[in-house]
Amino acid sequence: MPRLGTILRHAILIGFSAAIVLPLLWVLRVSLTDKLTAYKIPPEIGRVSFDNYVEVFTNYDFTSWFSNSLFIAFVSTALSLPAATMMAYSAARFRTGGSPLLIAVLASQMLPPIVLVLPLFLVFTTLLPVSGHVSIIIAHIAINLPFMAWMMVSFFEGETRSLEEAARTDGATRWQAFTRITIPVAVPGILAAGLLGFILSWNEFLYALILSDHGSQTLAVGLASLETHAGVNIAPLAAATLLALAPVLVLLPFLQKYLIKGLSLGALK
Template identity: 80%
Template sequence: MRSARGAALLRHLILGGFSAVIAMPLLWVLRVSLTDKATAYRLPPEIGEIGLQNYVEVFTAFDFTRWFGNSVTVAVLATLVSLPAAAMMAYAAARFRTGGWPLMLGVLASQMIPPIVLVLPMFLVFTTLVPVPGLVAITIAHVAINLPFMAWIMASFFDADTRMLEEAARCDGATRWQAFTRITVPVAMPGIIAAGLLGFILSWNEFLYALLLGNHSSQTLAVGLASLETHAGVNIAPLAAATLLALAPVLLLLPFLQTYLVKGLSLGALK
């Protein structure tokens, strides 16, 4: 009995240690964001006077609202465009083995290409051949990089038990499209939401394409936060406040999406 309690206590201590290591950077950023600029640079660290002046400065001295709006626009549009196309691509690969495994491995291998190799041709296309506004160019680039990744994730979801339900619907007179939209998609919805969530996060965090394809008016959060580093040094206190504000949407949505994420990933893993 004592050995079981000791083992449980040891597991909790190990998990607590890992949790502390993971939470420490966030707690450090929170401390810096609530203190004044002079105290933020001091080592060993000091708490100093707590206040919200850095958060106020983020909105008054910088274009944080525009950066945030651009990131939301690009991430949402890229996800909404990529998700249906990736779902149909994954369905074709799962049901009809279109292209076979070589095609799917090629799709996966496309994610290993260094982004700088792709961004330069895109830059030439969007600036000379097909001039488009910065936000449109960034959104198209995010669709191009997110679609193969999302299709690869969803391919296993359509290979699960949805096949039998779809065949039953076809026996009842449903067309292939009706079976796909009314049977397969609702059943695989947790996996589709999981893929959409991961695609949204990829687009939200993307930096290189937003930096080279955008302009001053189309800066996203990732590019905007990088601009807080000036020739005089890093504005570390406002940067910490802006970083937490950039993390806020994901942290707020995570509890509501966690159920779909775990269920979707489990659906893709169990065949």
């Protein structure tokens, strides 16, 4: 007979899993029903239909939203990751800025996004007159880069430090030790930070709403536009939401081992 503690742990895990999975199953059900059935309470399972998915592509500019989000998230992550890696390495090896800087970086992530929207808007309309994709990418880099750097600091401490010192003793330069020893060992942490940076950029709404124009609207902004004067068009919105989750669901199985190893390594140090 299983002990009470084991049963309780499993019950808690099942509860947390249900809290995550059930909303997704609900959205899936709504996306596969007609618009009348989608609003019914208690819910009914009607005829399975893919009309909502067809409507998303035919009646809305979903392809443009998707490509804009993919481009912005990829470019902002690709530009942020090398800089964040160098910043994290500098903080771990040379204690650049010391603990106050790391605390300040962490504290900056606690600011409500609305606080930074007006300064960024003024910067992009006066000092740096850019708009569209460029302004959103710069905003995402400015917001995500400190978090990614702070997250990677712990990956450049511990075993990477001792391995790098051993390479330096054998005659390697600091740059050679960094590129040939430290970076390969820290790959799980770098990939974990990059994945989280991509997801944060992919899901970001407020900055994209304020800084985007008609040609650079992201998925988050586009999904918000599915609300009409008659209310939320819930069935196409459910279909578009599942399609918006597709890149993350595709990436996670390939990067799961790196993400878990990276996050657990950072938590243990």
